[in-house]
Amino acid sequence: MSVDATRQDTGQAAAQGDTLIEVRDLVKEFPIKGSYLVRRQLGAVHAVDGVTFDVRRGETFGLVGESGCGKSTTARLLMRLLQPTSGSVRFDGREIANLKANEIKPLRREMQMIFQDPYSSLNPRRTVGTIIGEPFAIHGMHEGKGDRKRAVQELMDTVGLNPEHYNRYPHEFSGGQRQRIGVARALALKPQLIVADEPVSALDVSIQAQVLNLLRDLQRELGLTLIFIAHDLSVVRHMCDRVAVMYLGKIVELAESDQLYSHPRMPYTGALMSAVPVADPELAATKKRQLLAGDVPSPTNPPPACRFHTRCWKAQEICRTEEPQLEPKEGGNIAACHFPLTDAEVAERVPSAHPQESA
Amino acid sequence: MALLEVRDLKVHFKTDDGIVKAVDGVSYTVDRGRALGIVGESGSGKSVSSLTVMGLTRFAGNADISGSILFDGRDLLAASDEDMRELRGNDIAMIFQDPLSSLHPFYRIGDQLVEAIRAHKEDVSKAAARDRAIEMLGLVGIPEPRRRVDAYPHEFSGGMRQRVMIAMALINDPKLLIADEPTTALDVTVQAQILDLIERLQHELDTAIVMITHDLGVVAEVTDDIAVMYAGRVVEYADKETIFVGPEHPYTWGLLRSIPRLDSPRGEELVPIDGRPPSLITRPSGCAFHPRCPFVREAHTRIDPKLEPVAGRTDHDVACLLAPQTRNDLWQHLAAGEAPERARAAVPMGESAE
Numbered sequence: 001m002s003v004d005a006t007r008q009d010t011g012q013a014a015a016q017g018d019t020l021i022e023v024r025d026l027v028k029e030f031p032i033k034g035s036y037l038v039r040r041q042l043g044a045v046h047a048v049d050g051v052t053f054d055v056r057r058g059e060t061f062g063l064v065g066e067s068g069c070g071k072s073t074t075a076r077l078l079m080r081l082l083q084p085t086s087g088s089v090r091f092d093g094r095e096i097a098n099l100k101a102n103e104i105k106p107l108r109r110e111m112q113m114i115f116q117d118p119y120s121s122l123n124p125r126r127t128v129g130t131i132i133g134e135p136f137a138i139h140g141m142h143e144g145k146g147d148r149k150r151a152v153q154e155l156m157d158t159v160g161l162n163p164e165h166y167n168r169y170p171h172e173f174s175g176g177q178r179q180r181i182g183v184a185r186a187l188a189l190k191p192q193l194i195v196a197d198e199p200v201s202a203l204d205v206s207i208q209a210q211v212l213n214l215l216r217d218l219q220r221e222l223g224l225t226l227i228f229i230a231h232d233l234s235v236v237r238h239m240c241d242r243v244a245v246m247y248l249g250k251i252v253e254l255a256e257s258d259q260l261y262s263h264p265r266m267p268y269t270g271a272l273m274s275a276v277p278v279a280d281p282e283l284a285a286t287k288k289r290q291l292l293a294g295d296v297p298s299p300t301n302p303p304p305a306c307r308f309h310t311r312c313w314k315a316q317e318i319c320r321t322e323e324p325q326l327e328p329k330e331g332g333n334i335a336a337c338h339f340p341l342t343d344a345e346v347a348e349r350v351p352s353a354h355p356q357e358s359a
Numbered sequence: 360m361a362l363l364e365v366r367d368l369k370v371h372f373k374t375d376d377g378i379v380k381a382v383d384g385v386s387y388t389v390d391r392g393r394a395l396g397i398v399g400e401s402g403s404g405k406s407v408s409s410l411t412v413m414g415l416t417r418f419a420g421n422a423d424i425s426g427s428i429l430f431d432g433r434d435l436l437a438a439s440d441e442d443m444r445e446l447r448g449n450d451i452a453m454i455f456q457d458p459l460s461s462l463h464p465f466y467r468i469g470d471q472l473v474e475a476i477r478a479h480k481e482d483v484s485k486a487a488a489r490d491r492a493i494e495m496l497g498l499v500g501i502p503e504p505r506r507r508v509d510a511y512p513h514e515f516s517g518g519m520r521q522r523v524m525i526a527m528a529l530i531n532d533p534k535l536l537i538a539d540e541p542t543t544a545l546d547v548t549v550q551a552q553i554l555d556l557i558e559r560l561q562h563e564l565d566t567a568i569v570m571i572t573h574d575l576g577v578v579a580e581v582t583d584d585i586a587v588m589y590a591g592r593v594v595e596y597a598d599k600e601t602i603f604v605g606p607e608h609p610y611t612w613g614l615l616r617s618i619p620r621l622d623s624p625r626g627e628e629l630v631p632i633d634g635r636p637p638s639l640i641t642r643p644s645g646c647a648f649h650p651r652c653p654f655v656r657e658a659h660t661r662i663d664p665k666l667e668p669v670a671g672r673t674d675h676d677v678a679c680l681l682a683p684q685t686r687n688d689l690w691q692h693l694a695a696g697e698a699p700e701r702a703r704a705a706v707p708m709g710e711s712a713e
Contacts, residue, residue, distance in 0.1 A: 066546040067517075174635045204400040205573050209617035209631035231546060234576075238619030238629070258625055275551035277576030278622050279615065281599045284580045291555060292548045294502070295516045352621040 020193060020225050021055040021078060026087035026097075028073055032300065045299050047073040049249035050087070052326070057192075060219060060226040062240030062257070064233060064272070066296050070249040071229050075195045078227065079111055080104050092192065109139060112186035116198035118178035122170040128181055129166040132156065135188040155184040159214060176207035183214065187222075195227045200235065212239060233276050237261050237352065245269045248299055248307045251326065255333035261352040265329040265340035268292075268308045274349040283351055290349045306338065314339045360432065361388040362567045363412070363535055368426035370404075370411050372419065377640040381407040383591035384426075386666075389535070389584075394561055394568040396582035396599070398575065398614070402636050404591040405571045409537045412569075413453055414443035431534065449479045452528035456540040458520035462512040468523055469508035472496075475527050495526040499556060518549035522556070529560060536560075539571045554581050575618060579603060587611050590637050590647040593666055597675040607669055607677040607686050609652045612693050630698060646680060653699035654681060654689060656708065681708075 029044040048070045055061045063071040076082045078089060080096055089097045096107060112135075115121040122131055133142075133152045142148040153163035159180040170178055179199060186194050196215065200208040216239065219226050230236050236243060237257055244254040245266065253266040264270045274290035292311050297303055303310050309319040316339065324336040347353045370382040382404040389395045397405045407416060414435060416422045428435040430451065435443065447453075455461045463471060472492035476483055483491075489508070496504035499522040512520060521541065528536055538557065542550040558581050561568050570582055578585055578599065585602045587595040587610065595608040606612055613632035634651040637643050643650050645660040652659070659680050666678040679686065685708060692702035 066548060176635065204636070205575075206400060206613060206617050206632035207635070209629035212619070213629055213631060233547065234619045234621050237621060237625055261621065261625070272547060273621065275547040276621050277550070277554065277574065277580045279575040279579045279603065279618060279620055280622055281579050281603055283622055289551055289555065291552055295518060295549075 018057040019054045020057040020092060022088075022090040023051060023053050023055075023074075023078070024088040024090075026051045026074070026077060026089060027085045028070075028077055028082060029085045043300050046249050046302060047299060048077065048084075049302070051246075051249070051251050053244055053251060053254060055193075055225060055227060056242075057225055058223050059241040060228055060239055062236040062243035063227065063229045063246060064231070064236050064243060065246035066272075067231070068248075068296055068299060069246040070299075071246050072197055074246070075113075075197055075227060075229055079113055079195055080107060081113075105139075109189045110191050111193040111195065112189065112191040114179075114182050114186050114194060114196040114199045117202050118175055118182055119170075119202070121182060122178060124170055127167050127169055128156070128161075128173070131170070131181060132184045132188060135185060139189060141189075151188075152184075155187055158187065158218070159184045160210075174207070175203050176210050179203060179211050180214065183211075183218070187218070190222075191224070193225045193227065195229070197229045198231065199228075201230065201232065208235070215239070233261075233272060245272070248296065248302050250307060250336070252308065252337070253333055253335040254326070255331075255335075259331055259333055261350075263331045263333065263343065263346055263353070264350065265331070265333045265335040266308075266337045267312050267314050267339075267341055269335075270341050270346060270349055273352060276351065278351045280351075287351055288348050306336070314341075361429075362391045362431060363389040363569070364427075364429040365408070365412065366427045366429070368408060368411065368428060369424065370407050370416055371423040373421040373423065374640075378423075379639045380591050380642060381639055382411065383639075383642075385588070385591070385593055387586050387593065387596065389567045389569060391534070391567050392561065392565040393584065394570060394582040396578035396585045397569065397571045397588060398573065398578055398585060399588035400573060400636050402590075402639060403588040404639075405588050406539055408588075409453070409539060409569055409571055413447055413451060413537065414438070414440075417443075445479070448475060448528075448533075449531045450533055451535045451537065452531070452533040453537040453539065454521070454524050454528050454541045456543050458517060458524050458544065459512070461524055462520060464512055467509050467511055468496075468515070469493075472508075472523075472527055472530060475530050479531055491530065492526075495530050496523070499523075499526045499529075500552070501526075518545055518552065521545060521549075521553055525553070525556065525560075529564070529566070532564065533566060535567045535569070537569045537571070540573070541570070542577065543572070543574070550577075557581060575614060587614070590642060591639055592647070592678065593676075594648065594678045595676065596666065597672075601675050605675075606690065607675070607683075608648075608679050609654055609681075609689075610648050612690060613651075616693060627696065628698075646678075654685075654703055654708070656680070 026048055027050055028048040029046055031041045032043045034040055034042050051074060065071050077084050084097050129152050132155055133148050136142045136148055142151045156163045161180050200211050228239050240257045243257050243260050244251045247268050253269045264273055271290045271292045278284055294311055297310055305321050305323045306319040309315040318338050324338050326334050326336045329335045329340050366386050368382055368385045372379040385408050399405045410416050412428055469492050473488040476488040476491060493504045493508050501507050501522055542553050560566055572578060582599055584598050586593045589610050595611050616630040617632055632651055637647055645662050646664050649655045649659045662680055664678040664680045666676045669675040669677055670683050685706060688706040689702050692705055
């Protein structure tokens with residue numbers, strides 16, 4: 001009682017620093033099994049391998065990394081769409097890593113997901129009204145027919161869809177509008193958390209900005225916590241307050257967005273930023289592109305010690321023998337690296353190191 | 360003389376719903392050793408125009424193609440199917456977006472590369488072709504090419520498959536390479552490797568390149584000239600620096616302002632282009648961009664603008680009805696970060712040029 005009262009009093013400031021999700025040593029392994037004759041386990045894909053981070057209430061938290069780094073698996077573990085192998089996930093102070101199936105359903109009111117493909121994530125045989133109203137049906141809310149229709153039309157209005165299109169089918173909408181339908185469905189239960197997994201990568205450039213602006217406005221208006229996953233680093237920088245970089249199932253760097261993009265410490269982060277093509281011919285011509293050799297190693301048998309040492313241009317003997325811990329580095333970034341990048345190395349390679357001041 | 364000269368190309372498809380004007384009067388040229396970027400959204404006709412250069416739309420049956428495509432002085436639209444087959448994969452090569460579906464899953468990488476050579480040069484022995492395949496795999500950065508030449512496509516990652524596709528496209532030293540969204544399916548790190556490779560090949564082998572993409576970052580990195588396409592037509596055409604520093608078409612402005620950029624301050628508002636790309640069956644009247652243009656005037660809904668040189672420039676074309684001075688003033692306001700409505704309020708719109 002008294003705790004609640006203090007929380008109310010301190011208001012916005014406390015809400016900002018408040019932690020919504022606490023992830024500790026989260027692990028997910030997918031077993032590789034033999035054929036039906038040899039049913040023994042041959043190995044495992046270490047998709048997420050000991051991930052620890054907090055997500056603050058009301059922030060936009062970004063997860064970036066190459067395909068196969070475990071960012072989508074991490075999101076699905078937080079949503080409890082997957083059962084973690086080990087580790088802990090606390091949502092709003094409650095442990096959810098080991099909830100049983102029937103305990104998960106009420107949890108879904110609190111967390112919703114927006115998917116990548118607005119074509120395959122909407123049932124083509126259902127009207128938009130039914131699709132957006134489905135969360136209400138599942139959770140037994142707004143049971144009256146007129147009541148539900150009104151609630152759905154309000155949602156449609158919130159995300160910028162014409163409420164009169166209530167009875168239309170998904171194929172009558174463009175890609176950007178379909179993604180708005182997905183957003184409306186995710187908002188229906190007034191969740192605290194929304195996980196957006198590549199929400200704009202299937203959309204045309206001119207439409208991308210519409211959906212990004214919508215997500216940002218909604219987040220500010222409704223005080224949502226947003227976990228934003230994308231492979232487009234410019235989009236992540238635009239959207240997120242803090243960003244975690246993943247490599248082969250581990251978080252290798254985590255920092256405030258501005259700090260991460262202007263002063264990355266882990267050479268892998270530096271290489272990612274340096275690889276982003278910039279829409280400025282002059283900068284593109286002067287910037288030194290830091291190319292990474294080869295491909296991401298297999299997550300069934302990741303390299304020992306620092307997992308990035310096989311592709312790192314700063315790697316030395318210690319990187320092959322001793323695993324670096326995630327710890328604070330210069331500038332406040334948390335990074336797992338024995339030889340973090342210096343400011344001079346960053347300035348040479350990273351386009352966001354010195355963003356131009358706008359007039 | 361330009362290596363590739365496309366003049367007033369039109370590709371119309373007859374469908375049950377009406378005639379789809381996928382490409383509706385497109386002209387561009389590419390010189391040896393130069394790279395042209397064709398930028399546009401899905402449905403702007405950028406892919407269909409290049410497939411037509413490759414002679415791949417002529418079999419569609421319902422396609423109505425007109426205009427001219429001069430390659431090295433020959434008119435490709437008049438060439439026989441036999442001649443086109445000879446050119447394709449030999450003088451003109453193409454890289455597609457999806458590297459998995461472009462390789463045959465049953466055959467070894469090496470066999471597919473050897474076939475690409477021997478389809479055009481029957482007198483090359485199998486052993487010599489195999490050596491050439493290994494050489495090309497090495498050139499595009501496949502490690503241990505001597506061993507990997509016997510691998511199957513599924514043993515390669517996405518980035519490596521795309522390199523194999525590039526090796527296959529370049530194996531007969533083409534004069535022209537058409538790359539249709541070659542890095543869209545790839546991670547940024549792999550994308551950087553592939554772009555670097557394409558750029559190096561362009562300079563070392565003097566290959567002309569047509570790069571089709573929706574990513575303005577990609578064109579800024581690798582191309583020399585840029586054609587911006589909208590609704591089946593080129594709406595702006597200039598060298599790369601001009602497009603990024605002094606663009607003239609409101610659609611180009613919209614594209615530049617709607618993407619978040621790593622080199623601009625964070626928190627800058629994105630300015631989306633309202634509405635959606637138009638139907639290619641019932642093209643909007645007048646300027647096809649008018650329903651989405653923040654600077655539209657009444658006359659623009661009636662008059663169809665032609666692609667014409669910007670005053671005082673020979674190498675910068677634009678199809679826009681706004682007066683040149685108005686365009687200039689508007690872009691000054693937009694480039695300074697103002698919203699389109701404010702720019703419109705600040706600039707006297709005057710009478711439109713006709």
